[in-house]
Amino acid sequence: MNKVLYCRRQYYAIYMPEHHRAHKDGYVYEHVLIAEYKLQRPLKAQEVVHHLDGNKLNNSPENIVVLKNKADHALLHKLIDANRFYQLLEDDDGTVVIIYDKPTCIKCGNPLSGYRAHYCQECARKMQRKVLRPSRDVLKIDIRTTPFTTLAAKYHVSDKAIRKWCKYYHLPYKRSEIQQLSDIQWNAL
Numbered sequence: 001m002n003k004v005l006y007c008r009r010q011y012y013a014i015y016m017p018e019h020h021r022a023h024k025d026g027y028v029y030e031h032v033l034i035a036e037y038k039l040q041r042p043l044k045a046q047e048v049v050h051h052l053d054g055n056k057l058n059n060s061p062e063n064i065v066v067l068k069n070k071a072d073h074a075l076l077h078k079l080i081d082a083n084r085f086y087q088l089l090e091d092d093d094g095t096v097v098i099i100y101d102k103p104t105c106i107k108c109g110n111p112l113s114g115y116r117a118h119y120c121q122e123c124a125r126k127m128q129r130k131v132l133r134p135s136r137d138v139l140k141i142d143i144r145t146t147p148f149t150t151l152a153a154k155y156h157v158s159d160k161a162i163r164k165w166c167k168y169y170h171l172p173y174k175r176s177e178i179q180q181l182s183d184i185q186w187n188a189l
């Protein structure tokens with residue numbers, strides 16, 4: 001048989017112009033033929049073939065599964081990309097069904113819309129706030145040497161937030177107050 005490697009899409013293809021999934025040039029993807037051999041029936045129009053190990057050239061039957069439609073196939077790839085746990089169960093018609101947990105925030109348990117994130121937006125924001133607040137020593141140097149507006153830009157917060165941090169650390173938060181202190185007074189803070 002005439003087996004070619006499709007250069008554009010990196011799949012093996014075989015010349016079978018009569019096949020219902022033949023492309024314009026008469027070639028059919030080899031994984032389509034393997035899938036049909038496994039199912040012992042022609043693929044339905046909406047069914048999608050997937051390579052389990054991600055290697056598009058590995059067309060051994062145990063590496064090939066058939067998903068019911070494009071949406072399922074897209075979902076499977078999302079789960080794989082996001083390193084989510086999933087299982088594939090074989091359905092009566094030989095296609096596979098994806099079993100997976102709806103993603104939830106690992107902190108509060110609320111449902112997530114995407115598959116890549118591990119925290120909901122609210123938890124992510126809270127944690128970011130924690131990460132963003134510099135230590136007292138760092139902030140102390142910062143406010144002595146740098147205008148609040150510049151610091152606000154540096155830490156991606158408002159200058160009001162900078163003042164809040166100062167209050168939190170019991171540091172002066174008024175420009176005039178900061179400037180009138182001598183170095184000795186400042187170091188003693």
Ligand SMILES: [Zn+2]
Pocket residue numbers: 049050051073077
């Ligand atoms: Zn796939």
Ligand SMILES: [Zn+2]
Pocket residue numbers: 105106107108109110119120121122123124
């Ligand atoms: Zn959360």
